[in-house]
Amino acid sequence: MEELKLVSPIPPSVNHYLCPRIIYNHGKPMVIMYETPEAKKFKKSFKSYVVEEVSKQGFESNRDKKQHWRLKAQFYFDRIDRDCNNYWKLLLDAITETEKVWVDDNTVCESVAGIWYDKRNPRIELLISPVQYVGIFDSKEEKESFEDKCKSCKKYCNGKCRLLKESVEGRINPEIVNKDCTKFIER
Incomplete structure (x- = not known):
């Protein structure tokens, strides 16, 4: 329940x-x-x-x-x-x-x-x-979608990316704009 x-x-x-x-x-x-x-x-x-x-x-x-x-x-x-x-x-x-x-x-x-x-x-x-939100994300699915994209970033480091961690904790970060990471670098 x-x-x-x-x-x-x-x-x-x-x-x-x-x-x-x-x-x-x-x-x-x-x-x-x-x-x-x-x-x-x-x-x-x-x-x-x-x-x-x-x-x-x-x-x-x-x-x-x-x-x-x-x-x-x-x-x-x-x-x-x-x-x-x-x-x-x-x-x-x-x-x-x-x-x-x-x-x-x-x-x-x-x-x-x-x-x-x-x-x-x-x-x-x-x-x-x-609540349905997870950190800065409106839903678990939105968080998982963000994390999936993070996995193809050079900074991901097996989930240790500071921006990902802070986003899941609900911390507002200027490097995340409209739930899109501005520091993303394709692997």
Whole structure:
């Protein structure tokens, strides 16, 4: 299955996720951040739920650290004064820690599909799916076509070409114009 559907209770906001604590290191004060008990409780419960849903829905992650993910969220708040931007961090960290969906939440493209108010059942409905683009390429096929052309270039060096590598990583490069390499030299 390519999509994972999850329903989360409203997690503690980012303001209640991590708190500062002063410790002393060699007699000098130092501030460290610690996870609040409220955040730990939510994370433990939500992680169990995610693992269960991954199995139940037959969701398979390719665990490729370069794979980017789309996360669409529909927020159903209990009050109108909530800010959806304060709830991403704990959700993403909990999903990441399950090691069942993505490798790192730095590859997640989150978006808000809507915000509604449901006093009786506040929640966040999540839809997770892999994006189709690969690096700067709109699809896997477009990337493979670019790479096939690279193989006939003197700079290819068994896939070690800097421009190819950077393009697959999603780095914008002035030597790649309209997804065509200006440094191409036929072998």
